[in-house]
Amino acid sequence: MREVMNQVVDVFHLELLLQLGLATLLGGAIGLERELGGKPAGLRTNILICIGSALYTQLSLSMVHGAADATRVAGQIVTGVGFIGAGTILHARGAVVGLTSAATIWVVAAIGVALGSGHYPEALLTTLMVLVVLQGLGRIEVVVERQSTHSHLTIHARPEAGVLEDIETLHHAPCVASCGTGFIFAELKMRQALAAAQPRAEIFARHFPVAGATGIHLYVCDGGEGVDIRARMFAPQHGVPEDPATGSANVALVGLLASLRPEPDLSLRLRIAQGVEMGRPSLLDASAEKRGGRVDQTRIGGRCVAVMTGTIDI
Numbered sequence: 001m002r003e004v005m006n007q008v009v010d011v012f013h014l015e016l017l018l019q020l021g022l023a024t025l026l027g028g029a030i031g032l033e034r035e036l037g038g039k040p041a042g043l044r045t046n047i048l049i050c051i052g053s054a055l056y057t058q059l060s061l062s063m064v065h066g067a068a069d070a071t072r073v074a075g076q077i078v079t080g081v082g083f084i085g086a087g088t089i090l091h092a093r094g095a096v097v098g099l100t101s102a103a104t105i106w107v108v109a110a111i112g113v114a115l116g117s118g119h120y121p122e123a124l125l126t127t128l129m130v131l132v133v134l135q136g137l138g139r140i141e142v143v144v145e146r147q148s149t150h151s152h153l154t155i156h157a158r159p160e161a162g163v164l165e166d167i168e169t170l171h172h173a174p175c176v177a178s179c180g181t182g183f184i185f186a187e188l189k190m191r192q193a194l195a196a197a198q199p200r201a202e203i204f205a206r207h208f209p210v211a212g213a214t215g216i217h218l219y220v221c222d223g224g225e226g227v228d229i230r231a232r233m234f235a236p237q238h239g240v241p242e243d244p245a246t247g248s249a250n251v252a253l254v255g256l257l258a259s260l261r262p263e264p265d266l267s268l269r270l271r272i273a274q275g276v277e278m279g280r281p282s283l284l285d286a287s288a289e290k291r292g293g294r295v296d297q298t299r300i301g302g303r304c305v306a307v308m309t310g311t312i313d314i
Contacts, residue, residue, distance in 0.1 A: 177252045265290060
């Protein structure tokens with residue numbers, strides 16, 4: 001009976017199908033965590049790397065004859081994954097970002113090799129440890145950074161004349177505000193200056209996070225075309241070179257502007273255009289209620305540019 005089962009396994013390649021199925025599940029579990037975090041190496045990338053590593057390893061073992069070294073293919077897998085990881089690190093214009101994504105790709109390839117060589121418990125345990133490190137230690141790092149670092153805001157200007165003059169300080173200097181997620185807010189004087197703004201990834205990598213802020217939100221009050229404000233948000237450290245619609249930033253902006261108004265009681269309504277410069281225009285309606293000199297309520301809504309369509313069956 002055992003011989004018959006072994007023959008069935010060999011004929012239908014059931015062990016290979018099991019390894020590829022586990023590679024899909026384990027690589028997908030790690031990739032899903034990366035995808036939800038908005039990282040460049042997400043669900044599909046990690047699944048494909050894990051499947052490819054498992055398949056190469058299984059093929060190398062099945063093709064070994066005589067004194068051939070079965071570990072040579074595994075060594076080439078490490079080399080190939082190194083190129084993918086290097087591309088992930090160099091994604092943000094040469095800034096040292098993406099190291100965690102590159103290391104995750106490297107470990108996912110190792111999990112695929114373990115599956116391809118039949119080390120299933122080791123692969124499962126490694127996947128569990130990777131998920132614990134990515135989820136648990138990431139939150140611990142945020143707490144440690146808040147407790148142990150002193151943040152300061154430095155504005156770097158190009159040597160050309162007129163750059164600092166683009167920043168409007170009549171209402172407020174560049175500052176940090178938050179309705180849950182912190183942003184640096186800076187008002188500019190003209191729409192031309194807003195359109196010319198470009199994020200420098202190396203500066204973000206050197207100074208962020210600063211005072212709990214995750215990105216920079218630039219805006220001008222001369223929105224034009226039926227809007228009150230035109231805005232742009234940059235957060236390259238979080239995989240967002242520019243965002244076409246940032247509700248968390250604009251709801252904090254309307255609260256900031258309401259708090260700066262002299263009226264003790266105020267209902268402020270603003271229509272904000274974002275994503276225009278990147279070709280993905282969005283219109284956001286933000287409001288703030290101020291009572292007794294204190295902003296006690298903010299709201300955000302509106303419409304954004306469509307990025308996907310579909311049907312949900314319930």
